[in-house]
Amino acid sequence: MQVPLNADTMVDLVADMVPESLKERVRMKNREHVNEIIESLRRGGKEKLQVISDFDMTLSRFKCDGRRCPTSYNIIENSHLVSETCRNKLQELFNTYCPLEKDTKKTTEEKYSLMVKWWSDAHDLLIQQKVPKQEIAGAVKESGAKLRDECNSFFKGLYSNEVPLFIFSAGIGDVLEEVLRQADVLDKNVTVVANYMDFDEKGLLMGFKGELIHTYNKNSSVLADTKYFQQQSERTNILLLGDSLGDPTMADGVTRVDSILKIGFLNDKVEENREAYLEAYDIVLEEVETMEVVNRILCFVYARN
Numbered sequence: 001m002q003v004p005l006n007a008d009t010m011v012d013l014v015a016d017m018v019p020e021s022l023k024e025r026v027r028m029k030n031r032e033h034v035n036e037i038i039e040s041l042r043r044g045g046k047e048k049l050q051v052i053s054d055f056d057m058t059l060s061r062f063k064c065d066g067r068r069c070p071t072s073y074n075i076i077e078n079s080h081l082v083s084e085t086c087r088n089k090l091q092e093l094f095n096t097y098c099p100l101e102k103d104t105k106k107t108t109e110e111k112y113s114l115m116v117k118w119w120s121d122a123h124d125l126l127i128q129q130k131v132p133k134q135e136i137a138g139a140v141k142e143s144g145a146k147l148r149d150e151c152n153s154f155f156k157g158l159y160s161n162e163v164p165l166f167i168f169s170a171g172i173g174d175v176l177e178e179v180l181r182q183a184d185v186l187d188k189n190v191t192v193v194a195n196y197m198d199f200d201e202k203g204l205l206m207g208f209k210g211e212l213i214h215t216y217n218k219n220s221s222v223l224a225d226t227k228y229f230q231q232q233s234e235r236t237n238i239l240l241l242g243d244s245l246g247d248p249t250m251a252d253g254v255t256r257v258d259s260i261l262k263i264g265f266l267n268d269k270v271e272e273n274r275e276a277y278l279e280a281y282d283i284v285l286e287e288v289e290t291m292e293v294v295n296r297i298l299c300f301v302y303a304r305n
């Protein structure tokens with residue numbers, strides 16, 4: 001259900017943030033509230049802003065030319081770095097657990113242990129393959145992984161306006177960093193927390209570092225080093241970007257939040273998932289492969305002087 005804007009009291013900023021071509025695919029449960037948050041982000045300006053984003057299927061594309069794009073795990077899984085038997089087992093895991101991950105009828109508690117099992121089994125299989133560090137860049141190059149349209153402007157805008165970007169991902173850190181490096185957007189304002197590979201002295205995968213991060217523990221519980229958010233303590237306005245129902249908790253570790261705008265990319269099974277996404281996010285972008293709406297909001301914030 002969409003709440004009508006009270007035209008007497010509020011300028012409809014959202015109208016300027018949504019290009020005509022995307023109007024039908026941008027939804028909000030409460031447009032008035034979204035207007036209020038955007039206005040309050042603008043008042044704080046770029047100095048008060050920090051961005052927290054998921055990676056797979058949020059910064060990276062979900063589909064390209066009608067075909068699914070790979071996640072950071074799929075990039076390794078589809079490459080020559082794993083045997084065919086291993087690939088089949090990883091795909092079996094994906095086919096079993098991905099629908100459970102996306103199931104909006106199950107609670108987070110119900111999904112939690114299933115996700116731990118998925119990630120742990122996949123890590124075990126990858127470790128058995130002794131994936132060589134040296135060959136990750138080649139696998140990324142050949143993978144067909146792509147960032148969303150207008151992602152370059154998104155990254156470069158944040159960098160030139162000195163706005164920090166925290167990428168909080170349950171994907172493979174080494175792989176997603178390489179995707180960003182090859183797109184030439186891995187700048188100094190970007191911090192990544194993800195599942196990083198651990199290599200032996202020969203550069204072969206022998207484990208994963210730190211606590212396992214999966215879709216439903218992307219919150220302060222896995223941020224062993226809380227220094228990052230302490231360093232950003234003056235930045236009390238948050239723009240959060242995600243694609244799953246686990247992503248809205250990514251800002252839980254932020255020391256103080258004045259305003260937060262949560263934007264969710266609903267990539268698949270739109271009708272079925274719409275209600276749950278409208279509950280979880282302030283703005284829902286349905287099958288939208290571009291960062292245009294996000295960039296317009298950011299430009300509006302940068303423009304304050």
Ligand SMILES: Nc1ccn([C@@H]2O[C@H](COP(=O)(O)O)[C@@H](O)[C@H]2O)c(=O)n1
Binds near residue numbers: 056
């Ligand atoms: N073995 C696996 C485990 C997870 N995935 C998918 O990767 C996504 C991870 O990362 P985010 O950047 O979105 O946090 C996750 O949503 C899983 O669907 C996978 O492909 N293979």
